[in-house]
Amino acid sequence: MRPALTQLRGWNPQCLNGSADELARAAAELDEQIALVVRGVDGVLDIWHGDAARGAWDRAVEERSAGNRIAMALLETSSSLRRGAATIESAAAHAIAVIDGALDEGFAVSDEGAVTAPAAGPGLTVAAAGDAALAQRVLDARARELAEDIARALDEVALADSRTAATLTDCLAEFDLVPGERAPDPRVQDIVDGRSTLPAGAAELHEFWTSLTGEEKDALFAHDREVGNRDGLPAADKDRYNRIHLEDLQTRAAAALDAVNARHPGWGAGEQVPAQPASNSRDEKAWKAWAEYNAWRGERELLLAKIDEYGAVHRAIDAGSAPPRLLMGIDGDGRAAIALGNPDLADNVATLVPGTGSHLAGIGGDIDRSARMLDAATRADPLATTSVVTWYGYNAPQSIPEAGLDRFAERGAPRLDSFQDGLRAAHQGQAAHQVIVGHSYGSTVIGTAAVGDGSLDVDELVFVGSPGVNAEHVSELHLDGVNAGDVGAHVYSTAARWDPVPYLGDATLAGRHVHGTNPTDPDFGGRVFASDPGDPGPLLGTNPRVHSEYWDLRNRSLEGMGQIIAGMGGPS
Amino acid sequence: MDTALTEGAASAALVEHFGEALSALPEGASLTLAHPSSPAGAFNPGGVTPCDDNDRDAAGPVFLTLNYWVSGIPEGGAARNLDAIAAHWEGLDRPLVRRSTGGGRTAVATMPDGSAIVAHDNGRGSLSVSGTSACFPRANTGSADQPEVIDRP
Numbered sequence: 001m002r003p004a005l006t007q008l009r010g011w012n013p014q015c016l017n018g019s020a021d022e023l024a025r026a027a028a029e030l031d032e033q034i035a036l037v038v039r040g041v042d043g044v045l046d047i048w049h050g051d052a053a054r055g056a057w058d059r060a061v062e063e064r065s066a067g068n069r070i071a072m073a074l075l076e077t078s079s080s081l082r083r084g085a086a087t088i089e090s091a092a093a094h095a096i097a098v099i100d101g102a103l104d105e106g107f108a109v110s111d112e113g114a115v116t117a118p119a120a121g122p123g124l125t126v127a128a129a130g131d132a133a134l135a136q137r138v139l140d141a142r143a144r145e146l147a148e149d150i151a152r153a154l155d156e157v158a159l160a161d162s163r164t165a166a167t168l169t170d171c172l173a174e175f176d177l178v179p180g181e182r183a184p185d186p187r188v189q190d191i192v193d194g195r196s197t198l199p200a201g202a203a204e205l206h207e208f209w210t211s212l213t214g215e216e217k218d219a220l221f222a223h224d225r226e227v228g229n230r231d232g233l234p235a236a237d238k239d240r241y242n243r244i245h246l247e248d249l250q251t252r253a254a255a256a257l258d259a260v261n262a263r264h265p266g267w268g269a270g271e272q273v274p275a276q277p278a279s280n281s282r283d284e285k286a287w288k289a290w291a292e293y294n295a296w297r298g299e300r301e302l303l304l305a306k307i308d309e310y311g312a313v314h315r316a317i318d319a320g321s322a323p324p325r326l327l328m329g330i331d332g333d334g335r336a337a338i339a340l341g342n343p344d345l346a347d348n349v350a351t352l353v354p355g356t357g358s359h360l361a362g363i364g365g366d367i368d369r370s371a372r373m374l375d376a377a378t379r380a381d382p383l384a385t386t387s388v389v390t391w392y393g394y395n396a397p398q399s400i401p402e403a404g405l406d407r408f409a410e411r412g413a414p415r416l417d418s419f420q421d422g423l424r425a426a427h428q429g430q431a432a433h434q435v436i437v438g439h440s441y442g443s444t445v446i447g448t449a450a451v452g453d454g455s456l457d458v459d460e461l462v463f464v465g466s467p468g469v470n471a472e473h474v475s476e477l478h479l480d481g482v483n484a485g486d487v488g489a490h491v492y493s494t495a496a497r498w499d500p501v502p503y504l505g506d507a508t509l510a511g512r513h514v515h516g517t518n519p520t521d522p523d524f525g526g527r528v529f530a531s532d533p534g535d536p537g538p539l540l541g542t543n544p545r546v547h548s549e550y551w552d553l554r555n556r557s558l559e560g561m562g563q564i565i566a567g568m569g570g571p572s
Numbered sequence: 573m574d575t576a577l578t579e580g581a582a583s584a585a586l587v588e589h590f591g592e593a594l595s596a597l598p599e600g601a602s603l604t605l606a607h608p609s610s611p612a613g614a615f616n617p618g619g620v621t622p623c624d625d626n627d628r629d630a631a632g633p634v635f636l637t638l639n640y641w642v643s644g645i646p647e648g649g650a651a652r653n654l655d656a657i658a659a660h661w662e663g664l665d666r667p668l669v670r671r672s673t674g675g676g677r678t679a680v681a682t683m684p685d686g687s688a689i690v691a692h693d694n695g696r697g698s699l700s701v702s703g704t705s706a707c708f709p710r711a712n713t714g715s716a717d718q719p720e721v722i723d724r725p
Binding site for chain 1 (some may be wrong): 607610612613615616617619620621622623624632634635637639641671673674675676678680688690692694696698700702703704
């Protein structure tokens with residue numbers, strides 16, 4: 001039912017967010033209480049044996065299972081409230097803008113949304129060649145248009161409202177199911193009880209996971225909130241559990257920030273902040289206060305940064321209606337992955353690995369680049385479906401000096417390898433054409449995962465604006481199922497003439513390249529595709545801006561990436 | 573960067589340029605988000621991309637990209653129609669770059685407002701027309717209304 005205007009103006013969807021916060025906190029508290037009960041019973045079992053002890057333990061496990069289910073339902077409800085708040089707020093804001101627009105034009109709008117035209121003034125009558133009736137007809141027609149716009153906008157609000165209500169009803173029904181819960185699969189029970197763990201390999205995990213019921217999956221999530229990050233889970237399940245996990249991370253970070261602020265309510269507002277003592281001061285009290293303030297500030301800034309990062313991920317997964325966005329990974333350490341389109345169902349699956357300076361708060365920019373690659377692949381082959389994952393699954397170097405180090409790549413490489421295995425294992429139907437595109441230091445991460453004992457389960461590698469891939473020759477890279485002598489046909493690189501980063505990669509330290517030979521060098525042995533040169537700059541002709549231009553529609557590099565992702569072979 | 577440009581205005585300008593390209597094609601031609609014969613090939617709505625590779629500046633400038641398929645032209649006509657669009661742009665003195673890569677052919681025209689329109693024959697029978705705007709502030713994004721179909725003027 002359409003809301004009345006007075007109702008609409010009185011709505012405050014933000015209240016739903018407040019309720020969502022409370023539910024998420026309740027879920028966290030419930031988690032802690034359940035753990036307390038189980039730990040308590042577990043603790044006395046060392047000194048308490050026999051049937052009664054076993055009965056107590058079984059009861060504790062039952063209570064934990066029921067508690068986990070309730071916690072899960074609380075988190076689902078919290079998540080629905082937040083989504084509902086955003087949808088209703090957006091629809092209501094649009095409706096109010098349309099109504100205010102009509103009022104600004106001088107039309108009257110009734111509480112039900114009916115629009116009445118004002119009497120035609122002399123100006124309009126003159127414009128209508130003195131025909132007052134015609135002038136009035138023009139105004140009446142405009143009133144009808146505005147009434148239709150308002151009706152549509154109010155319908156959107158009503159739809160958002162009813163959808164939120166329906167989702168909440170579904171969530172609440174979950175609570176009714178708790179008492180009648182069946183005993184879970186013994187394998188799941190063993191994992192939840194800490195006697196076993198999930199299968200380690202992506203393929204094994206996929207096989208195990210897809211044999212479980214929804215309740216069993218929920219139990220594993222309640223046991224381990226990071227289960228959605230496990231490689232091998234179907235993308236839809238990753239998305240479901242990671243979205244709830246993200247809400248949970250946001251709530252915990254906000255609560256932690258509240259606690260930090262509460263310790264020194266004035267400091268956050270810049271009041272009574274301890275001053276830094278003079279360097280020769282011997283005032284121990286002042287130095288202690290200064291140290292305490294700095295520790296407090298550091299803790300607060302860390303939490304603010306986390307809240308910023310989680311907010312960026314939240315905005316990124318909620319942005320746009322097509323293609324669907326799936327949260328393939330999220331943790332509390334600055335890592336995440338977001339897919340455009342479902343990789344389990346796509347013919348072509350690409351993963352974008354970003355480079356130096358990338359951090360979670362900026363993931364939106366790289367998702368935009370992934371969207372351009374998806375467009376380019378579609379242009380190259382409209383008969384195939386493509387999904388592109390923006391993979392922030394490693395902590396990238398944040399400066400040029402850091403980018404000279406291998407440790408960031410070495411830490412990220414096993415994660416990237418496992419992620420590709422997971423994509424492969426979870427894919428439905430015929431194997432996808434799987435590609436990894438690395439920009440800048442992202443290419444170094446990819447190379448590091450494919451050298452030595454490493455091998456990536458992908459069909460092609462693409463290095464864009466690379467400083468080197470920790471290999472001197474393409475034959476040092478390994479791809480699953482590709483003969484060593486054929487790898488060169490599966491490795492593509494491009495570098496714009498005035499991009500400084502490949503030149504930095506050409507620099508040598510103690511006679512060797514920092515990250516190996518520039519992969520666009522003919523001596524490297526891979527395939528090179530063209531990029532536009534960009535505009536020369538002041539640094540020996542190089543221009544840092546050119547390093548960002550590979551995803552510009554005008555740039556032939558984007559066309560090349562599209563062809564490679566679509567499996568059309570390399571551009572010649 | 574064009575600080576006065578908004579996503580809505582950028583979208584409207586690109587659509588106007590697309591109409592200009594369409595006028596070079598035979599009657600019945602149109603631009604569609606849906607591919608003329610492959611449901612899998614439908615383009616997603618357009619979107620913005622950062623102009624600079626800088627995750628630290630979430631408010632940095634962006635550009636808008638829109639993509640369409642050319643529909644309503646006879647099969648096998650992609651190459652001929654790409655040439656017709658390019659010739660039309662040449663006739664209007666638009667700076668033009670032509671290139672061939674991997675079996676596909678592309679013509680890129682730069683428009684007086686700083687946007688670029690790209691006509692691409694993918695070498696497999698499909699002709700697309702895409703556009704990219706000049707850079708504008710990220711704060712000016714939102715409220716672009718992209719049509720699903722653009723008819724020949």
